[in-house]
Amino acid sequence: MRSLETVELTKAFGGNVVLDKTSVSFRHGKVNALIGPNGSGKTTFFNCVTGMIRPDSGRVTYGGTDITRRTPHVIARAGLGRTFQLCRVFPRMTVLDNVLAATRPHGVNLFRGARGRAEVDRARDWLTRLGIEHLAGAEARNLSWGQQKLLELAGVLMSEPETVLLDEPAGGVNPALLDRIGGLVRDLNAEGRTFVIVEHNMDLVMSISDHIVVFDRGRPIAEGPPSVIRTDERVLGAYLGV
Numbered sequence: 001m002r003s004l005e006t007v008e009l010t011k012a013f014g015g016n017v018v019l020d021k022t023s024v025s026f027r028h029g030k031v032n033a034l035i036g037p038n039g040s041g042k043t044t045f046f047n048c049v050t051g052m053i054r055p056d057s058g059r060v061t062y063g064g065t066d067i068t069r070r071t072p073h074v075i076a077r078a079g080l081g082r083t084f085q086l087c088r089v090f091p092r093m094t095v096l097d098n099v100l101a102a103t104r105p106h107g108v109n110l111f112r113g114a115r116g117r118a119e120v121d122r123a124r125d126w127l128t129r130l131g132i133e134h135l136a137g138a139e140a141r142n143l144s145w146g147q148q149k150l151l152e153l154a155g156v157l158m159s160e161p162e163t164v165l166l167d168e169p170a171g172g173v174n175p176a177l178l179d180r181i182g183g184l185v186r187d188l189n190a191e192g193r194t195f196v197i198v199e200h201n202m203d204l205v206m207s208i209s210d211h212i213v214v215f216d217r218g219r220p221i222a223e224g225p226p227s228v229i230r231t232d233e234r235v236l237g238a239y240l241g242v
């Protein structure tokens, strides 16, 4: 079964064609990875898929429904959640309030009293699950970079997305937290969540992915399980620039 799919998705910035009729599909219920050299269009792909930027042409479908050019809010409601390469948290808000604010994208009703107890309990449950419950009362700016990434993920999970797009979850994260993030992805996947992960850390990609798509200059050049991708000459060539 296919969950997230693009057909001839194209996006140029000025004369720079970043996504070039990109057709790709990710597997439902699996941990998918999207890898490729710097500048190969991975984040632009995420931005087009999640409605952050409008593709010039082509289609995006999710579970068979056309979501091309839908707003980010509508796409999130369809079940697609995402994190950002440069983590998005409110630095002067507490960790708990950050998680609660994530379910209210327009920032309304940020006062604790206006919220149901159940929502606060759910936020705390996610913080516990991600191992940062002890930081619930701390301002987000006082967290380490890796902890902020976990916080952002907790906010995304508050919306109970069926599919989670992670943009460089391991970037700048220390090895201990890296293990935790990898374990979490596998656990959340075992509970039924689909993942699509953009990541440069090949150890992490190879250890947690079921299916890998490789981009070079905005087009998929290879796809398959880690055992196949590891030895694919086109992939090695793209990374080595040969």
Ligand SMILES: Nc1ncnc2c1ncn2[C@@H]1O[C@H](COP(=O)(O)OP(=O)(O)OP(=O)(O)O)[C@@H](O)[C@H]1O
Binding pocket: 013, 016, 018, 036, 037, 038, 039, 040, 041, 042, 043, 044, 045
């Ligand atoms: N908003 C924008 N305006 C102009 N050019 C852009 C914009 N966003 C991305 N680009 C260009 O698109 C190309 C692909 O960038 P993108 O960030 O999608 O690649 P990436 O594969 O995610 O790279 P990295 O692995 O380094 O994060 C780059 O040449 C970049 O400069």
